Amino acid sequence: MRLRVVVAAALAVALGAMAATAGASSGRAQANKLTVWLQVDAQSGWPDVVAAANQQFQQQNPGWTVDVQYQNWGDHLQKFDATIAGNDTPDVIEMGNTEMTAYMASGAFADLTGSKGEFQNSGTWLAGLAKSGMYGGKLYGVPYYAGSRVVTYRSDLFKKAGITSSPTSIAQLTADLAKVANMEKGVKGFTPMYLAGTDWYSALDWVFDYGGSIATTHAHKWVGTLDSPQSIAGLTAYKNFFDTVAQKSAATLDEANPAPYTVYSQGLTAAILGPAWFSCCTGTKYKNVTAQFVMPSHTAGKPIPGFLGGSDLAVPAQSGQKAQAVQWISDFTNTSNEQSLQAKGNIPNATNLLANTVNARAAARSWFVPQAKHWVDVENGNILRTMLAQILTGKLSVAQAASTASANIAYTLNQS
């Protein structure tokens, strides 16, 4: 009859549970609490910066607590939408700079134009990043940090191949990589430079390098421009570069799986193109033979225009504590915190803070996505990735793939 005891106990627990749950529901509307949503990168990368900001905020606002809740890139917007519906938004939210426009256009964020002076270095904000937080001439997003893309490479292999200086043009880089490839012929699976074929953040560098673009407005309508002669020249150049130096089987891969630095740490490539923090993860074996240079343009002596990725901080319109939210943002993005972010391999939010890093030099020429309400749909629909996969696998010609993608983009951006 042990069983009976077990079952009786289970029933008791369950009933007790019901009583407990009924009583335990806690009210939420807590006074003096600021809720902040940051991406998980801050949790793993710079928790000290977050702590410093919280401490400063609490000194200025005695009795207040800051509840920092970490979010994933994959689903934070869906979560944010749910909180909007439930009138339960955080007071501060970190947004990817390409995600801003849709929300600014719909009135999701508070207008911070009047508080701009409260943010340190707001006079010298990085122009590219600051633009992503502006809509209709008003400020909604405070620049948080940015990242550019650089080449992380094996200095030992380059040296062994007799290369003594960083390449200053794509042609020279191609030639250098050919030397390395020739030297490493015997290594199974070796590719001179690893590029994830559908990594549009990198691939479109070529489009902008050749004077092309993604889309422009004409008479209040968006026009796709990936099929312009300049864009096609850029895409063709990318394809040629990819075919010459990269791994064929990576034509349909994305930059997350496998991560380029994984291939690098396996010793299977001499160079990767991506965010400067890639140097973090190149493996213990290659730590001392890893260096970075700015990805050169096809025009000698210039850097290639790089995608300026980054984050903004915004205050949801439904927040009941906007003044405190602004103050927390101001604490979080002050000079010393931004310098700490720079030390972690990021680009700080203002030009006067820029140190002479590869990262910062690469940011000198940058491009950004069209600031359209529906740009997010272009990204989520993977229109650019589909186009790149078609081009690199040879399924469609560059012109065909580009014109399909261009039409799709125009259609998506012009939705009501």
Place this chain on the structure above:
Amino acid sequence: MATAAGTTTKWSRQRPLSMRRLGRGAVPYALVAPVVVVMGAILGYPLYSLVRLSLDRYGLFELIQHKGVYIGLKNFGSVLHDSVFWHTLVRTIVFAAANVGLTMVIGTLIALLLVQISTWVRLLVTAGLVLVWSMPPVVAVQVWNWMTNVQNGVLNYVLTELHFGNYFQHNWYTSPFSQLSMVTTLIVWGALPFVVITVYAALSQVPRELVEAAEIDGARSWRVFKDVTVPVITPVLLILTSLSILWDFGVFTQPYLLIGQPHITTGNYLMGIYLFEQGYVSANFGRGAAISILMLVIVAALSVVYVRRMIRIGEVT
């Protein structure tokens, strides 16, 4: 506990007449009430608002205003006129059929095998299945990802070593077909434990004497199987199949995470992903609600057999 004690008043069928009948007539309602109340309280308003939402234009702007714009059946019209919807529907039905079919066939075969093998092997296999069952899908997806990764996935290595061809840096996720096939392996693998253990449980109900008697009679094992075993396990198979249809038709987590957002396109949508992408990701909540309702109708239609059977066996005998 009062209700629970009350249930023991009388297990037998209701008898007509007398005032007591009224009192007893309330018993089943009292017993069912808690479930109905809980489900009603939690799902009632959401269901109502789902229907309301499906009749509204409801995007990000409306979400922030907390007020949709009534547009009648336009959401349904636009979904039904969307060729992506129909392609997705066909793909999902084929996909679900393949997954359910494989799950049921392999599951039943393994259950039959369990009857044939020595006890220690059976214990081993059962323990293995329990291990598999205890893996959350979120975890299983990562393990699959890891085993099939292009660079050094163990699957490529094993296939190459076994001389099935050169799978060095083979990419298993190039076309919609190969992507969905990989998802199928993941789903079938994860669904097998429940099916095998349930079918095996049913098989162990097959009277041993009957089987042995038939064998002594010199009946072919196939006949024994057909006349003795199959009738016993058929109801179980039917219910498992129906439940699998429900689960596989709306599946989201495994395909979305295994194929990966960067590779989700209209060319490999399944209904669950179509709903997520068109309703949530593009912040078109009215359309998403319409898709949800259509999915509900389609699943109901697909499982009409199941529902009818459930109602039939639900009769008190």
Place this chain on the structure above:
Amino acid sequence: MNRRAARRTGWNAVGLLVFVVAVFPVFWMVSTAFKTDDQINALTPTWFPTHPTLRHFRDALDKPYFWADVKNSIIVVVFTVGIAMVLAFLAAVALSKYRFTGRKLFIILVIGVQMLPGAGLIIPLYVVLARFHEVNTLTGVILVYLTGALPFSVWTLRGFIIGIPKELEEAAMVDGSTRFGAFTRILLPLVAPGLVATSVFAFITSWNEYIFARVLLNDGSKQTITVWLSYFLGTSRQTDWGALMAASTLTAIPVVIFFLLIQRRIAFGLTAGAVRG
């Protein structure tokens, strides 16, 4: 060796093959968790971690809130399963022992709820829970999980109760014992295997659920273990396979323990319920 034994050996071999194929992914996860980074990255896989390291487990456990989130998961699961069993048991008694008007409707409700596309209800559910301040609380998650666990449990338990011979119940009544006594002494022990089998299913589904927990819970200290695990993937930065596999292993351990505790009852329980399903 006679033919029968030979056949048995053959089937045993097939059984072992099934075991190896089924378990391999689990093995690979655990094995990877113990390997060094170099072994993980190598082109030629190492089958067994020759120099096992606990570093990945340490990394995983260093991620904040592991223990808090395990505790949350256990609370959510215990309450969901407990409440679901009690409520479902009552409804199952009604379904299996009484005829009443509205029975069919109730069965359709139970089946219909299982057909709802969960994803479609995320925002409406959030709105309701937010109105009652049950967002970011475990209570809200438990309530949502109940709607998933109840229908299946009602149906499965019905199969167990219907199988109890009427004579037994009547004997209990005649016995002169009190109603409650009859209930606990006769009925519960008979239904216990059914309760165990049903709670296994409810346990697994609630423990494994991710999407609703993700949307409804915000504070790191209030999340469930599957949400905790998702933070290994949500960053735009590196995926650390070793730590991810270690974390995944840790996530699966409580379920394995639960199975070990009740394993003797599973087969029997499923048997009875399934056949009469």
